[in-house]
Amino acid sequence: MKSILTFFLVLLAFCLSAQDYPESYMCYKAGSDIAIDGLLSDEEWGKANWTSKFVDIEGDKKPKPKYKTRVKMLWDENYFYIAAELQELHIWAKLKQRDTVIFYDNDFEVFIDPQGDNHRYYEFEINALNTIWDLMLAKPYRDGAPAINAWDIKGLKSAVKVYGTLNNPKDKDKKWTVEIAFPWEVLKECAYQGRKPKSGEQWRVNFSRVNWEVEHKDGKYHKKINPKTGKTYPEYNWVWSPQGVIAMHQPETWGYVEFTDEIVGGKELTPRIDQDYPAKIELIRLYTLEKKMYEKYGKYFNKITSNYPVLIETTRKQFLISIQSASGKTWYINQESKLWTE
CATH class of the missing domain: 2.60.40.1190 (Immunoglobulin-like)
Structure with a gap:
């Protein structure tokens, strides 16, 4: 199942338009x-x-x-x-x-x-x-x-x-x-x-x-x-x-x-596609939702609907969201929109 998801997400990355990738x-x-x-x-x-x-x-x-x-x-x-x-x-x-x-x-x-x-x-x-x-x-x-x-x-x-x-x-x-x-x-x-x-x-x-x-x-x-x-x-x-x-x-x-x-001028190469890009953009979407909810309700939420398995940890003024990407890496984002993996 994991291999099928990986293939789908990588294929999606190749098919995205210039505005999506x-x-x-x-x-x-x-x-x-x-x-x-x-x-x-x-x-x-x-x-x-x-x-x-x-x-x-x-x-x-x-x-x-x-x-x-x-x-x-x-x-x-x-x-x-x-x-x-x-x-x-x-x-x-x-x-x-x-x-x-x-x-x-x-x-x-x-x-x-x-x-x-x-x-x-x-x-x-x-x-x-x-x-x-x-x-x-x-x-x-x-x-x-x-x-x-x-x-x-x-x-x-x-x-x-x-x-x-x-x-x-x-x-x-x-x-x-x-x-x-x-x-x-x-x-x-x-x-x-x-x-x-x-x-x-x-x-x-x-x-x-x-x-x-x-x-x-x-x-x-x-x-x-x-x-x-x-x-x-x-x-x-x-x-x-x-x-x-x-x-x-x-x-x-x-x-x-x-x-x-x-x-330059020798072998022609093509830049590789970042197969983790869809996961990163999903993290940005979740980050944006958290910011909007904090502005409206004065707190962050630890449950948000996503197409990815997502883990959200919150305190009164901070949050940490993590999801697993197509490459198998776990990516994180916090309340200051910093993206990283371990």
């Missing part, structure tokens, strides 16, 4: 050094595959983005490399001070959860001026964690190339490209065993692009105002792996990046 990417090793100049002209980038095009953060609920965005990834012994291409007819940026809220401009964002446990993850934002905001989160905002803005990625390299003219509304631009080199020496701080990934291991990663409606006045770009409200129109949020809601800080729905020692 996250995007995935095989990250190959670079065979030579990569110059971080924003040009994406290194031979190694030419061998790497693009991700799928970005979609709206809510997925199929919303129309496709009007501008194409896509990403490539590579790694070596020292860095995790990101290359991004963002098509745009009018490229603008105003913010120049590091660690300001970069998404007030049009920006490109990277999210990295090394252990895939929803806790201790990184966020990085960059605009067309190559102004950056790097921060760490101990846990998601939904669980009460503030952003640690004082945290900096020492040894980071980044560059931007604008194909057009920056902040000039008189013409039409083509795109801007971004290159980033994240040093493992920093990323490994929140990684399993305090190290960079081994071949075959997966990290949870996602990318986001914030894009505002703009208009031209007095030779400058201005965010477009909704005449009915007197406020700026809400920004577009375009992402690699859709979230289902307008919220980037739910790492359980980020994409899977699998690292391999194979050199």
Whole structure:
């Protein structure tokens, strides 16, 4: 019976749509050094595959983005490399001070959860001026964690190339490209065993692009105002792996990046499917129900209907939920949405 259930859940994982199972990417090793100049002209980038095009953060609920965005990834012994291409007819940026809220401009964002446990993850934002905001989160905002803005990625390299003219509304631009080199020496701080990934291991990663409606006045770009409200129109949020809601800080729905020692341009590999993913999402569903019931009744409940055999332990202010996944592992989640297995 257990083998039949395992087969069914694994088969289900393969059949899930892009909105039900996250995007995935095989990250190959670079065979030579990569110059971080924003040009994406290194031979190694030419061998790497693009991700799928970005979609709206809510997925199929919303129309496709009007501008194409896509990403490539590579790694070596020292860095995790990101290359991004963002098509745009009018490229603008105003913010120049590091660690300001970069998404007030049009920006490109990277999210990295090394252990895939929803806790201790990184966020990085960059605009067309190559102004950056790097921060760490101990846990998601939904669980009460503030952003640690004082945290900096020492040894980071980044560059931007604008194909057009920056902040000039008189013409039409083509795109801007971004290159980033994240040093493992920093990323490994929140990684399993305090190290960079081994071949075959997966990290949870996602990318986001914030894009505002703009208009031209007095030779400058201005965010477009909704005449009915007197406020700026809400920004577009375009992402690699859709979230289902307008919220980037739910790492359980980020994409899977699998690292391999194979050199880029050689053997073609396919990222493995996480057969435990359905169990993890069920734990998130149960976590969400517990939170809602606590808000309504002032307590957690130790009995909730689930398609999985589930064990719930509660106290007045805490809970621990465990279920067995298709792989036979027991997975846990607590009141701060931390996911882990033993």
